[in-house]
């Protein structure tokens with residue numbers, strides 16, 4: 339029996355353990371042992387990543403996690419082509435062929451034990467990025483911040499924050515995420531500040547006096563009293579009030595949109611027309627439209643983002659020694675992915691866009707050539723811009 343290392347205080351795999359294939363499903367290792375014994379471990383194969391469908395009947399997804407896949411396979415004798423990170427895709431082309439979002443080519447033994455981590459990297463990140471992009475689409479130009487890190491294991495906080503930022507959201511909350519993404523972390527006060535200082539007036543006065551000057555003053559106004567009461571205390575104690583946040587508990591919620599309208603009225607009445615109203619707490623796609631109509635300026639969204647359904651991608655061998663192969667239910671042979679630059683339509687082995695009749699362009703970018711960098715990876719800001727551009731192509735989240 340193997341010993342649990344004494345230094346494993348947290349249950350997370352290190353980068354070294356992932357690179358060593360220790361998070362693979364063991365059947366890949368056993369397969370490699372067998373293939374080596376019969377001298378077939380270096381067979382040249384091509385494989386493709388596709389999905390049969392998206393969670394909850396979503397019509398489109400955002401492909402995310404590619405940068406980590408490139409890092410995983412760098413230095414292996416593997417060539418990798420993929421749609422760029424942040425691409426908006428449908429599971430199938432207009433002709434009903436599964437879209438090969440990512441293609442690998444190389445000796446099977448070079449990447450066999452990485453199938454498990456490769457899929458994990460793109461499945462989870464794409465699920466979160468897609469959810470973020472859907473919320474971005476529904477919330478229009480209003481601000482949306484990610485509050486969901488606390489619902490997941492802290493070791494994946496950077497993954498969550500990168501995926502939501504790439505998906506088009508405006509802000510994340512952890513110092514580590516901020517450092518990795520090159521954006522400021524957002525947030526001012528939790529309920530505990532009001533509790534520790536004895537009430538909202540004391541908390542807001544301290545916030546006004548001691549919070550770093552460059553951070554906009556946003557007061558959390560639902561700790562002890564009615565949202566309107568605490569919002570008025572905020573206007574009395576914070577001269578340059580940037581906004582208020584309603585995190586109204588579910589037991590008091592009633593009609594949150596009506597509460598927002600009332601708070602808006604009272605803030606305006608007292609000359610705080612510029613003070614924004616933010617809402618947080620169990621916000622999801624369905625609750626956003628009525629809150630927008632009530633005048634909400636921004637949203638803090640937590641669990642529904644970080645707990646977004648994972649996208650069920652699969653990696654399948656489609657070519658062996660240059661000959662098309664495929665298991666039942668899959669389309670064999672390497673496919674040339676093409677995309678219409680005008681409307682974003684994906685198709686395989688077809689030069690003319692089935693939707694607009696225009697000329698198709700290459701859909702894949704080669705990122706690795708036998709393990710060496712073939713194209714540079716874009717910055718998080720550039721991927722986010724791509725997502726926002728792609729979202730212009732779709733009329734809604736549904």
Ligand SMILES: [Zn+2]
Nearest residue numbers: 678681691694
């Ligand atoms: Zn077209």
